[in-house]
Amino acid sequence: MNVLIIAEIGSNWEGSISKAKKIIKECKKAGADAVKFQMWRANDLYDSSHPNWKQIQKSEITFEKAKTLKKFADQQKIEFFCSAFYPEAINMLERLNVKKYKIASRTCLLKDPFSLETLISKAKTKKPMIVSMGMGGSKQKIKNIFKNNTTTFCYCVSKYPTKFNEIEWKKAIKYDGFSDHTIGISAPILFTTLKKIKGSKNIIIEKHVKLLNSKGPDASSSLDIIKFSEMISTIRLISKSKI
Numbered sequence: 001m002n003v004l005i006i007a008e009i010g011s012n013w014e015g016s017i018s019k020a021k022k023i024i025k026e027c028k029k030a031g032a033d034a035v036k037f038q039m040w041r042a043n044d045l046y047d048s049s050h051p052n053w054k055q056i057q058k059s060e061i062t063f064e065k066a067k068t069l070k071k072f073a074d075q076q077k078i079e080f081f082c083s084a085f086y087p088e089a090i091n092m093l094e095r096l097n098v099k100k101y102k103i104a105s106r107t108c109l110l111k112d113p114f115s116l117e118t119l120i121s122k123a124k125t126k127k128p129m130i131v132s133m134g135m136g137g138s139k140q141k142i143k144n145i146f147k148n149n150t151t152t153f154c155y156c157v158s159k160y161p162t163k164f165n166e167i168e169w170k171k172a173i174k175y176d177g178f179s180d181h182t183i184g185i186s187a188p189i190l191f192t193t194l195k196k197i198k199g200s201k202n203i204i205i206e207k208h209v210k211l212l213n214s215k216g217p218d219a220s221s222s223l224d225i226i227k228f229s230e231m232i233s234t235i236r237l238i239s240k241s242k243i
Helices: 017-030 053-058 063-076 087-095 115-124 139-145 186-198 225-240
Strands: 002-008 034-039 079-084 101-103 129-132 151-156 177-180 202-210
Touching (some): 002 017, 002 225, 017 063, 017 202, 034 063, 034 087, 063 079, 079 087, 079 101, 087 115, 115 139, 129 202, 139 151, 151 202, 186 202
Parallel strands (some): 002 034, 034 079, 101 129, 129 151, 151 177, 177 202
């Protein structure tokens, strides 16, 4: 079984290119297949009264920052891609030749500014899409938009963090991807095991990852790089096992 393991960086790079490079390097060392960042504009998604407003603003990724991070990821031989939240971001990322895109749960609701335009822009690339729908939205509408794209839907519970007992496993294993927000490593390992038993050939695991000293808004619901490495080793072992 092939398992694509994605390290979701989110805001855990804390607006620091040097920290971003360090976490990319550590994720590669841990055995991840890809690192994913989020390309948004703070004013589109958040109110300036948000308690983490300064950190949110600091974590905006411009084209130049994306270019720097993509180049570094290429050097480390790990894939770089993004969740993008506004149409112009797609144009920027296309210039960097990213291989795929992520659709965040909130984008599927079509309530954020430019959500529909962003989805249409992504669809036009005809590249693979990874979609989380933890917040709801119309799966059929998303399928219609991406009828010319290879699309993988991920099971997701949009709580940060998610408690293990909040996962509906009978529902989860119907998906080929799992975007996990639990604190530990048990949930993605169990998902991999269940999908292996079902005979799945390809699955996706996405996990929020942080450096040991991370203090960003996402840190409290992210896995540190040591645990992340342990998770990957276990998943690789399961994926190669004979069941």
